[in-house]
Amino acid sequence: MDSQKHLFILSCLSLLLVLLSGQMEMQVEATRHLNHPSKKLFVFGDSYVDTGNSIKTIFDSWKVPYGITFPGKPVGRFSDGRVLTDFLAKYLGLKSPITHNLWNTNTVPKHDLKYGMNFAYGGTGVFEISSTGPNVTTQINSLIKLIQENVYTPSDITKSIAYVSVAGNDYNYYLKTGGAFLGFPSFPSFIESVIEQTTTNLIHLQSLGFERIVVGALQPLGCLPQATAETSFQSCNSTFNDLVALHNNLLNQSVTKLNQETNDHTTFTILDIFDSFKSVLNHPSSHNIKERLKPCCVGVSSEYKCGSVDYKNLNKVKKYLVCENPESTFFWDQLHPTQAGWNAVYNELEKKDLYQVLY
């Protein structure tokens, strides 16, 4: 009996120690990066960075089981928990910036503006492809309006970072609509125009005075569950990934040129999401990822998806399944990583050149 009691107390103590050291690590991390107290993070783009802008009544991100890991309920993040924005903010020693929609409700104190603002909407791209959210151009115009209203001053902007996520909705739309919708006969010619429009958006942000403008490389779309379902989540589609490589090469060329045309030559950087996704997917076990390509949350059949509910007979019937271990699964749904997936990607980014990219 007695020895069992001892064992119990011992394990409680060691648990406490583990928790405490975890917290200390996070504090160290935060202070390490807190050398720029007035730096803010402004975020533009799509669901890879949206933390709650998308419309509640339409998007799955506001339905159970989204958010089950963090914060424990759906809050508009397209994952079971934290997304890329949260990890970038953490690295910068900031809280995740408030969403533009929340600011528009007039219910948040001005104090909450100090970490920046998130303008990103799930489902959007650089073109007008979504009827439910503003494209990147319109998102940037929302920031310009706030500057005109003195919500943010020009000097707030010059000390800040802009992050732009263009994670492939333009391409999904292109494929879904059969391609020729804008008069682009081939996928490569459409990729060129996506890069051109992204470049226009980056120049627009530069004209607002941002010290640092970071654009995400495109992740390997051919490895997303929507592309690997055909092979029962066994292998990435390399044809699709070759097209992604073209996007990323053109983006690199364009950003290199922008820097050459800029006085300090370092305003624009690329966050290499492609490489970090690939590293994690090639060596999942070094990140404690056991399920590599199969998503955690799926519809019970092809007509349903993660978050689907059937309202027949006035009963809510769940039409999705959630895996037992989201913490060891890379993908959450058809398109998005789990919090564990993002954490692994973040760790890869940090191993390489996150500091140079963000500072």
Ligand SMILES: *[C@@H]1O[C@H](CO)[C@@H](O)[C@H](O)[C@H]1NC(C)=O
């Ligand atoms: C972005 O959206 C606005 C408003 O809907 C639209 O006028 C504009 O043409 C779009 N931009 C691009 C590049 O498609």
Ligand SMILES: *[C@@H]1O[C@H](CO)[C@@H](O)[C@H](O)[C@H]1NC(C)=O
């Ligand atoms: C791979 O992706 C390409 C481009 O989207 C598509 O045309 C092709 O059918 C896909 N192949 C497989 C095996 O899914």
Ligand SMILES: *[C@@H]1O[C@H](CO)[C@@H](O)[C@H](O)[C@H]1NC(C)=O
């Ligand atoms: C473009 O790619 C080259 C070669 O991989 C790399 O050294 C360079 O840093 C990249 N440029 C940007 C802006 O990321």
